[in-house]
Amino acid sequence: MSTPSLLILPGDGIGPEVMQQVRRIIDWYGDKRGLKFEVSEDLVGGCAYDKHGTPLHDDTMAKAQEVDAVLLGAVGGPQYDTLDFSLKPERGLLRLRKEMDLYANLRPAQCFDALADFSSLKTDVVSGLDIMIVRELTSGVYFGEPRGVIKEGNERVGINTQRYTESEIARVARSAFELARKRGNKLCSMEKANVMESGVLWRDVVTEVHQAEYPDVELSHMYADAGAMQLTRWPKQFDVIVTDNLFGDLLSDLAAMLTGSLGMLPSASLGAPMENGRPKALYEPVHGSAPDIAGQGKANPIACILSFAMALRYSFDQGAEADRLEKAVEKVLADGVRTADLLQAEGAKPASTSEAGDAVLAAL
Amino acid sequence: MSTPSLLILPGDGIGPEVMQQVRRIIDWYGDKRGLKFEVSEDLVGGCAYDKHGTPLHDDTMAKAQEVDAVLLGAVGGPQYDTLDFSLKPERGLLRLRKEMDLYANLRPAQCFDALADFSSLKTDVVSGLDIMIVRELTSGVYFGEPRGVIKEGNERVGINTQRYTESEIARVARSAFELARKRGNKLCSMEKANVMESGVLWRDVVTEVHQAEYPDVELSHMYADAGAMQLTRWPKQFDVIVTDNLFGDLLSDLAAMLTGSLGMLPSASLGAPMENGRPKALYEPVHGSAPDIAGQGKANPIACILSFAMALRYSFDQGAEADRLEKAVEKVLADGVRTADLLQAEGAKPASTSEAGDAVLAAL
Ligand SMILES: CC(C)[C@H](C(=O)O)[C@@H](O)C(=O)O
Ligand SMILES: CC(C)[C@H](C(=O)O)[C@@H](O)C(=O)O
Numbered sequence: 001m002s003t004p005s006l007l008i009l010p011g012d013g014i015g016p017e018v019m020q021q022v023r024r025i026i027d028w029y030g031d032k033r034g035l036k037f038e039v040s041e042d043l044v045g046g047c048a049y050d051k052h053g054t055p056l057h058d059d060t061m062a063k064a065q066e067v068d069a070v071l072l073g074a075v076g077g078p079q080y081d082t083l084d085f086s087l088k089p090e091r092g093l094l095r096l097r098k099e100m101d102l103y104a105n106l107r108p109a110q111c112f113d114a115l116a117d118f119s120s121l122k123t124d125v126v127s128g129l130d131i132m133i134v135r136e137l138t139s140g141v142y143f144g145e146p147r148g149v150i151k152e153g154n155e156r157v158g159i160n161t162q163r164y165t166e167s168e169i170a171r172v173a174r175s176a177f178e179l180a181r182k183r184g185n186k187l188c189s190m191e192k193a194n195v196m197e198s199g200v201l202w203r204d205v206v207t208e209v210h211q212a213e214y215p216d217v218e219l220s221h222m223y224a225d226a227g228a229m230q231l232t233r234w235p236k237q238f239d240v241i242v243t244d245n246l247f248g249d250l251l252s253d254l255a256a257m258l259t260g261s262l263g264m265l266p267s268a269s270l271g272a273p274m275e276n277g278r279p280k281a282l283y284e285p286v287h288g289s290a291p292d293i294a295g296q297g298k299a300n301p302i303a304c305i306l307s308f309a310m311a312l313r314y315s316f317d318q319g320a321e322a323d324r325l326e327k328a329v330e331k332v333l334a335d336g337v338r339t340a341d342l343l344q345a346e347g348a349k350p351a352s353t354s355e356a357g358d359a360v361l362a363a364l
Numbered sequence: 365m366s367t368p369s370l371l372i373l374p375g376d377g378i379g380p381e382v383m384q385q386v387r388r389i390i391d392w393y394g395d396k397r398g399l400k401f402e403v404s405e406d407l408v409g410g411c412a413y414d415k416h417g418t419p420l421h422d423d424t425m426a427k428a429q430e431v432d433a434v435l436l437g438a439v440g441g442p443q444y445d446t447l448d449f450s451l452k453p454e455r456g457l458l459r460l461r462k463e464m465d466l467y468a469n470l471r472p473a474q475c476f477d478a479l480a481d482f483s484s485l486k487t488d489v490v491s492g493l494d495i496m497i498v499r500e501l502t503s504g505v506y507f508g509e510p511r512g513v514i515k516e517g518n519e520r521v522g523i524n525t526q527r528y529t530e531s532e533i534a535r536v537a538r539s540a541f542e543l544a545r546k547r548g549n550k551l552c553s554m555e556k557a558n559v560m561e562s563g564v565l566w567r568d569v570v571t572e573v574h575q576a577e578y579p580d581v582e583l584s585h586m587y588a589d590a591g592a593m594q595l596t597r598w599p600k601q602f603d604v605i606v607t608d609n610l611f612g613d614l615l616s617d618l619a620a621m622l623t624g625s626l627g628m629l630p631s632a633s634l635g636a637p638m639e640n641g642r643p644k645a646l647y648e649p650v651h652g653s654a655p656d657i658a659g660q661g662k663a664n665p666i667a668c669i670l671s672f673a674m675a676l677r678y679s680f681d682q683g684a685e686a687d688r689l690e691k692a693v694e695k696v697l698a699d700g701v702r703t704a705d706l707l708q709a710e711g712a713k714p715a716s717t718s719e720a721g722d723a724v725l726a727a728l
Contacts, residue, residue, distance in 0.1 A: 090558045120489045158565030160526040166519045194454045201522030228614045229621040250592045257593040
């Protein structure tokens, strides 16, 4: 097999500095484990707008379609807030998701033992927590038409459309059932079938896929509002959760926050398999661009490093190497290395972004 | 002024038994405080469907339009799950909200000192918590057209429409600014303006209302996913939150769960003032119909009792009497009276629904 290719899109804010640490990890795998990648780099988000007048240049889009996996840092910043909707940094990310057809967004919410105290939840509620949220990522109200702000009489009216086809629901349900089989064999599907017809269809299709293809997996359904409650009350009741794009946006962020360490959480966005058998894939940390601390060497690079671990597992079939990297991160945390976002004691000296990178490399 | 009128709709599940305790409180106010109400009772939800084949009879709807305030218990139950969408118990509640035009749903999330330990969150994160979520209740994706499950080719497609007019946003924003002025003078508005045009309009209109009418209130904006995170991380940063119907559904349930005591939380749904100056109003507990414990005398009546306290305050201008009732509830909790939902110690004997009612009456 030819050398696998990686497109790196550091993006805005803390994106570039956390990605710099990931590049060191990638180099380490090439030097020490004989796992070489062909790495290229390009722009997305506000920095792409600054250079090209668009948050994602067509050439970058074309490159993303060709590589084996994309690694993204973060997009956005206050200087872009007044830009027209179609030019906002987020549109670059959304275009990547849509055109690469990355329909299954995997967001693990895992509580690291060393950090359980850091959660706003009681330690016994979150210690050992390990759930996986599968969020539909290419449809729903994020992309449905008609949309826009129109004029009716002398009033403005804001419109968006939630729209799901049967096959869109079925394919992400399959991704979730497959994951459940590899984990605790339990899937909970969340929607608002009590008030939204798109939720009724969601529930029906998930149930049909279950009966026809995954009867061995334990399936339950929950309204999304009850889901938000139950995630807060006792998150360990869940194993895998599958939900739509918008509910998934809120619920996965909520689940992430339960762990107390947003700077730790990676995500994978997967599409259908390409000719070489690998899924189209984009990996990114769950945290945002954190413009307030950008460029100061304070950012936590671990979420981005763990996103690369997910790439090793889901794109490159290197589960053992992914385990190795995840173990290294756990060791670093157990050793007490803490970037500023993870500091509790007043006066304790935080590790810088590159010191955290150093520690992970040393642990590897 | 003539005797104020109350329509009581106990609904399904635990609705009737918690409402029974509220009736005792209403009687107490008539006997002991000279606050008489003309009370009538009717059906909503599954029980209305059982009797009339519809979750809300037109006559009940007409009565609700005439009275000074409606008190509702809860709707829904598993035996109605297979009913057609248009006949589900929830449709009765949604019709009341829509036809009475109850656009501002006030959901206080308050943590009672005596119950802070009961939260899944750390005590210092929630003790003393007192926030108010104002949820738009008559528009958005709950009511937007087109909607339904249609056939396209040989695929089913589920569709719902998020739709907000400028005036719908402005009026609920005003309700929230007014409340903020009476509280901590701080309002946070939540939407997804980064991905939804209806959110862009929401943000614009809230900002315009702020500048034109409430420049003295401190206003901030937050994306709803970040809002879910921040509510989990440090809820005390908020005073009043205003958001749309669907985000409000999830975020207010999340906020409710932070307090650890869903059985304690009331809500008010308010519309425009009627001829007599009172707003159209419906009061209901935040908890659902809890079919699993219905009819066993286990349910916590306090959320429903506090909903009546909100009625005293917002419909009948009896702020002092509302305070009295809320104080009585606090005393009961401080005295250690606990229904089954609030029991922590194994072997402790829970108070029944009517014993909890007894205790509140005694404290009054
Ligand atoms: C940045 C934004 C467009 C994005 C989303 O809403 O999907 C983010 O919140 C996420 O969850 O990845
Ligand atoms: C019962 C249901 C229709 C309702 C809603 O979704 O609004 C409930 O969850 C609520 O929050 O009052």
